[in-house]
Structure formats: structure tokens, C-alpha cells
Amino acid sequence: MVVVGAGLSGIAAAHYLRSECPQERFVILEGRDAIGGTWDLFRYPGIRSDSDMFTLGYTFRPWTSDAAIADGAAIRDYIRATAREEGVLPQIRFGHRVTSANWDPATARWNVEAEREGQALRLTCRFLFFCSGYYDYEQGYDPAWPGRESFAGRIVHPQHWPADLDYANQQVVVIGSGATAITLLPSLAAKAAHVTMLQRSPSYIIALPARDAIGRALQAVLPRKAAYRLIRWKNILLSSALFQFSRRRPAAMRNWLVRQAQARFGPTVQQRDLQPRYDPWDQRLCIAPDADVFRAVHSGRASIVTEQVARFVPQGVELASGRVLPADLVVTATGLKLKLLGGARITIDGQPLQVTDALSYKGMMLSGLPNLAMAMGYTNASWTLKCELIARQVCRMLNHIRRQGLDVCVPVLDTDAGQTRPALDLSSGYIQRASGELPRQGSRKPWRIYQNYLLDLFSLNLAPLRDGALRFARRGETPR
Structure with a gap:
């Protein structure tokens, strides 16, 4: 075999x-x-x-x-x-x-x-x-936007991240709104001068604890294998229930997801930046462990912009509205x-x-x-x-x-x-x-x-x- x-x-x-x-x-x-x-x-x-x-x-x-x-x-x-x-x-x-x-x-x-x-x-x-x-x-999916050759900075796709890339104190634009972009934003914001997540359309984002409190309690009182089985089945059933509810009551799930994201982002992010074009679980939900994406935006070191890319220019990315996002580094988190x-x-x-x-x-x-x-x-x-x-x-x-x-x-x-x-x-x-x-x-x-x-x-x-x-x-x- x-x-x-x-x-x-x-x-x-x-x-x-x-x-x-x-x-x-x-x-x-x-x-x-x-x-x-x-x-x-x-x-x-x-x-x-x-x-x-x-x-x-x-x-x-x-x-x-x-x-x-x-x-x-x-x-x-x-x-x-x-x-x-x-x-x-x-x-x-x-x-x-x-x-x-x-x-x-x-x-x-x-x-x-x-x-x-x-x-x-x-x-x-x-x-x-x-x-x-x-x-x-x-290779990942990397759209051929016009003007890429004129950009004075560096363009990187996450699938092949250079080991020597130093983005400290730089202006970074992340193009994308999926799981990769949501992961990159808080991590880059810890070192960069500022990170802008440029999304052509929003995704659903849900904050979850990075550590399982119930799992920790079960591990403390039960034998290892028994605790693992209970935690595993708890998570299987919870994720299945979330998916089934999303499929059966998409409007209710959509409203809840958008409201919880809006409440966490606050006035720093407009509601249109949080309204996906699709129903929940038509694409995978984006997870923010310990609400890291929300905290990065609240800190002022990151922001979200919803608009189409028009072209690259020497100083950054020009949007369809004519606005230019300044950038030293552009990360094309545009998918697989x-x-x-x-x-x-x-x-x-x-x-x-x-x-x-x-x-x-x-x-x-x-x-x-x-x-x-x-x-x-x-x-x-x-x-x-x-x-x-x-x-x-x-x-x-x-x-x-x-x-x-x-x-x-x-x-x-x-x-x-x-x-x-x-x-x-x-x-x-x-x-x-x-x-x-x-x-x-x-x-x-x-x-x-x-x-x-x-x-x-x-x-x-x-x-x-x-x-x-x-x-x-x-x-x-x-x-x-």
C-alpha cells in the first residue's frame, strides 16, 4: 500500500x-x-x-x-x-x-x-x-493587481513567509479578511508601526477563549483519558450545534455574530465593515482567541478598511475611491x-x-x-x-x-x-x-x-x- x-x-x-x-x-x-x-x-x-x-x-x-x-x-x-x-x-x-x-x-x-x-x-x-x-x-492565490512592479516596498504571500522578514516599525497592509488575515493582524500589530486589514468584503469573526476552562477543570478531577474523552465530545457537540443552528436559523446567527463583533470593536469599526455578503458557515468562521483581533484594533495599532483594490502605487495601495493606504509591506492574504x-x-x-x-x-x-x-x-x-x-x-x-x-x-x-x-x-x-x-x-x-x-x-x-x-x-x- x-x-x-x-x-x-x-x-x-x-x-x-x-x-x-x-x-x-x-x-x-x-x-x-x-x-x-x-x-x-x-x-x-x-x-x-x-x-x-x-x-x-x-x-x-x-x-x-x-x-x-x-x-x-x-x-x-x-x-x-x-x-x-x-x-x-x-x-x-x-x-x-x-x-x-x-x-x-x-x-x-x-x-x-x-x-x-x-x-x-x-x-x-x-x-x-x-x-x-x-x-x-x-503557490497560493495571488491576484495580478496592476502596478505591483511600481510598489517601492515588499509584497509577501503568507504561504511562503520569508524567515528574514523584519516588519518592525513599518506600515503594513494585509489584503484579505479570512482566517489567515485575522491571524496575521494582531501578530503583526505587536511589532509594526500600524497594520491595516484591507478587506474586499468582511468575514464573520467570533471571539473564543484560547484556553478551555471547562477542560482544565475536568483534567484536574478526572483521569487523563476520561477527561480527554469528555472534553472532545463536548467540543464535537458544541461545534455541531453551532453549525446546525447557523444552517437552520441563518438570519438569527448572522445578527448575533455581527452584534457581538460590533460590541467588541466599538465605534472604532463601522457596521458595514462587519456585514458579510454570505450566511454563516457558507464560509468558515474566523476565530479570534482571547479576542486578540478586537484588542489590536482597540489599541490603535491596527485598523480595518472595506474597499476594492484599484492598483499598487510606489507609496502603497490605491483603493477604488482614490484613497491611498501607505505601506512598507503588503501581505496578500488572498487565499489558496x-x-x-x-x-x-x-x-x-x-x-x-x-x-x-x-x-x-x-x-x-x-x-x-x-x-x-x-x-x-x-x-x-x-x-x-x-x-x-x-x-x-x-x-x-x-x-x-x-x-x-x-x-x-x-x-x-x-x-x-x-x-x-x-x-x-x-x-x-x-x-x-x-x-x-x-x-x-x-x-x-x-x-x-x-x-x-x-x-x-x-x-x-x-x-x-x-x-x-x-x-x-x-x-x-x-x-x-
């Missing part, structure tokens, strides 16, 4: 393969030279989790701190320590970037092509598990680029896979694609929650194949899946820009993607494997 990616989900996959499929031989191919994925790549100031660590952390290795929101370095260390303790380091091949994979029906095997230091390598496996996320590690399956070219018996024609099966496989799974986390909750469910489901399939003397498992779409829509249905810019490259989902199970841990817990780990859509076969047979 080949696992692609040694980030948060790749290490989870390795754990479950070792614990639930001890007879399975596997290797992890990691395109970069380090463990951690996202949490090793991103190094911009203040980077932190946007999910609580009791659910972002692994079930099998509980997060023991009372810090509900952790910084990037702590998460990176946690993933690396988990890999060491799980004994999976010997299975990781660093610097191996998967470029293509072809399914050979005659042998019921994947022929995987990879590159290492410019040399082509080939591996053969019977199951391929992509744990490489869904965005492009090479999507790249499914790590950008690898997937073929079936030499024929290219048309991803946009495929339907997602339970959010983990694609219709008509044999022996291949993808670890895709939640868009409304912790990434790890669903990735662990998917890893365990993959182990169930592998064990079933081995026990029954089978070779192939493939989701087959031969019934009505209902009305379809993109597999990722957020309105976020990075998803909308890639809508023509995404698989789709149906409105009926098992082709519908639930953003709901409780439903997925049953669907992925408790329901029978043979559900009418997932078919099994021996080599050369028709899946049935």
Missing part, C-alpha cells in the same frame, strides 16, 4: 494501518523533506489552529494541554512526536513527489510514478491512499489554490480520470475509481475528525479484501444519486475558483457528503461495508 503525504492525516493513516491492519505493508511518500504538511509549510506570524486542539488532535494520542487553540509550532511538534512514538518514521520516504498513478485492471494494481531529486521512480501497490489535502503547496490528489495525474488502464464526472462516495472515494481513497476532513469542524474515520474505514476494506481473498473494491454509481453539487460546497473564493476541477456529490446516501461527525461515525465505521454501492471482486472479475 502507498500512502501519499506525511501530514496530520498521513500520520493518522499510518497509526491505523499499524494497529488495525498489522499484516499490511505500506510506505508513506512525502513530497517535502519534513513531517507536518500544512503545519510545517506555513510559518507566517501567529499561525495557529482554527479548530480546537481536542478535536484537531488524534484520538489515539490525546492533546493534554488546556490550550484549546495552539500555535503552528506546537502542532508541528505534536505531529512529529506522534510519528516518532508510533514508530512510522522508517515507513516515510521524504522528497518523493507522486506525479502519476495508473490502475492496471489485469493485475489489479496501481503503478505509481514519483520524482526524487529529478529522478523518476516507480512503485506498485494494490491500494493507494491520498493524505495530501486539497490545496497547492507550491486547490490541487486535488497532490496534482498527480490519475489514469485507469491508461485513460485519464475525469474528476468532474465522478461522484464522491462518502467523502472518501470516487465513483468508478478502484482501490483509491482520499483523506478529506471537514469544512465546518476539525480536519482530523473525519480523516480518522476515513483511515479506519480504509482498514475495514483492506481487512475484508484480505479475509475474502478479493482484490478490488470500487464505488459503483448505478442508481439515482439525486441532485448533484460540488463536493466542496463552501462559497469561499479558493473553492469557487476551482469549481470546474472538483468532483461532485449527490443528495442521497452514500453519495452525499455529510458535514456531521455523528452521521459519519455511523456511515463510515459502523454501517455494513456492503451497502449496494461499494462493490468487491477478484482480479479480472466484474465488481458485484
Whole structure:
């Protein structure tokens, strides 16, 4: 078996393969030279989790701190320590970037092509598990505004933050209003002369405690594992309730979110700077641990401007109104680029896979694609929650194949899946820009993607494997 990616989900996959499929031989191919994925790549100031660590952390290795929101370095260390303790380091091949994979029906095997230091390598496996996320590690989304070459200062995208960048006592403009911008603003404001968050449209911001007071109390009186389970389920249920309320009563949730932000910002921020164009959870909520964004604006070291960028000028950024925001440094926190399956070219018996024609099966496989799974986390909750469910489901399939003397498992779409829509249905810019490259989902199970841990817990780990859509076969047979 080949696992692609040694980030948060790749290490989870390795754990479950070792614990639930001890007879399975596997290797992890990691395109970069380090463990951690996202949490090793991103190094911009203040980077932190946007999910609580009791659910972002692994079930099998509980997060023991009372810090509900952790910084990037702590998460990176946690993933690396988990890999060491799980004994999976010997299975990781660093610097191996998967470029293509072809399914050979005659042998019921994947022929995987990879590159290492410019040399082509080939591996053969019977199951391929992509744990490489869904965005492009090479570059983020960076709009080509006119006049960039005339700007006298420096322009930086957060995805590739220079280690030597000194912004102390500088005028900084952060373009964007998503989670990255909300994270950057208070961190940059601690050293910069002034930070302006230039948003083309606002996002919802909610202040949460950086440390879990209830969790701390439970940890003080209960054994470690029992406290962890209670804290984890508390957070799962609270986040699920928040999401469901947002979907069922969007106007009420919108009003509450805007009012609490307005109350915290006070008269320093106008209401139009806090009114998003979309309903809550059409995009992810932005979290402000211990209200750090609000405090930075109150201090006078940061401000928010809502307007369109017209062009760059030597002294800064010119807005559509003609106003110029002076800047020594411009940070383009403008989002990500999507790249499914790590950008690898997937073929079936030499024929290219048309991803946009495929339907997602339970959010983990694609219709008509044999022996291949993808670890895709939640868009409304912790990434790890669903990735662990998917890893365990993959182990169930592998064990079933081995026990029954089978070779192939493939989701087959031969019934009505209902009305379809993109597999990722957020309105976020990075998803909308890639809508023509995404698989789709149906409105009926098992082709519908639930953003709901409780439903997925049953669907992925408790329901029978043979559900009418997932078919099994021996080599050369028709899946049935």
C-alpha cells in the first residue's frame, strides 16, 4: 500500500494501518523533506489552529494541554512526536513527489510514478491512499493587481513567509479578511508601526477563549483519558450545534455574530465593515482567541478598511475611491489554490480520470475509481475528525479484501444519486475558483457528503461495508 503525504492525516493513516491492519505493508511518500504538511509549510506570524486542539488532535494520542487553540509550532511538534512514538518514521520516504498513478485492471494494481531529486521512480501497490489535502503547496492565490512592479516596498504571500522578514516599525497592509488575515493582524500589530486589514468584503469573526476552562477543570478531577474523552465530545457537540443552528436559523446567527463583533470593536469599526455578503458557515468562521483581533484594533495599532483594490502605487495601495493606504509591506492574504490528489495525474488502464464526472462516495472515494481513497476532513469542524474515520474505514476494506481473498473494491454509481453539487460546497473564493476541477456529490446516501461527525461515525465505521454501492471482486472479475 502507498500512502501519499506525511501530514496530520498521513500520520493518522499510518497509526491505523499499524494497529488495525498489522499484516499490511505500506510506505508513506512525502513530497517535502519534513513531517507536518500544512503545519510545517506555513510559518507566517501567529499561525495557529482554527479548530480546537481536542478535536484537531488524534484520538489515539490525546492533546493534554488546556490550550484549546495552539500555535503552528506546537502542532508541528505534536505531529512529529506522534510519528516518532508510533514508530512510522522508517515507513516515510521524504522528497518523493507522486506525479502519476495508473490502475492496471489485469493485475489489479496501481503503478505509481514519483520524482526524487529529478529522478523518476516507480512503485506498485494494490491500494493507494491520498493524505495530501486539497490545496497547492507550491503557490497560493495571488491576484495580478496592476502596478505591483511600481510598489517601492515588499509584497509577501503568507504561504511562503520569508524567515528574514523584519516588519518592525513599518506600515503594513494585509489584503484579505479570512482566517489567515485575522491571524496575521494582531501578530503583526505587536511589532509594526500600524497594520491595516484591507478587506474586499468582511468575514464573520467570533471571539473564543484560547484556553478551555471547562477542560482544565475536568483534567484536574478526572483521569487523563476520561477527561480527554469528555472534553472532545463536548467540543464535537458544541461545534455541531453551532453549525446546525447557523444552517437552520441563518438570519438569527448572522445578527448575533455581527452584534457581538460590533460590541467588541466599538465605534472604532463601522457596521458595514462587519456585514458579510454570505450566511454563516457558507464560509468558515474566523476565530479570534482571547479576542486578540478586537484588542489590536482597540489599541490603535491596527485598523480595518472595506474597499476594492484599484492598483499598487510606489507609496502603497490605491483603493477604488482614490484613497491611498501607505505601506512598507503588503501581505496578500488572498487565499489558496486547490490541487486535488497532490496534482498527480490519475489514469485507469491508461485513460485519464475525469474528476468532474465522478461522484464522491462518502467523502472518501470516487465513483468508478478502484482501490483509491482520499483523506478529506471537514469544512465546518476539525480536519482530523473525519480523516480518522476515513483511515479506519480504509482498514475495514483492506481487512475484508484480505479475509475474502478479493482484490478490488470500487464505488459503483448505478442508481439515482439525486441532485448533484460540488463536493466542496463552501462559497469561499479558493473553492469557487476551482469549481470546474472538483468532483461532485449527490443528495442521497452514500453519495452525499455529510458535514456531521455523528452521521459519519455511523456511515463510515459502523454501517455494513456492503451497502449496494461499494462493490468487491477478484482480479479480472466484474465488481458485484
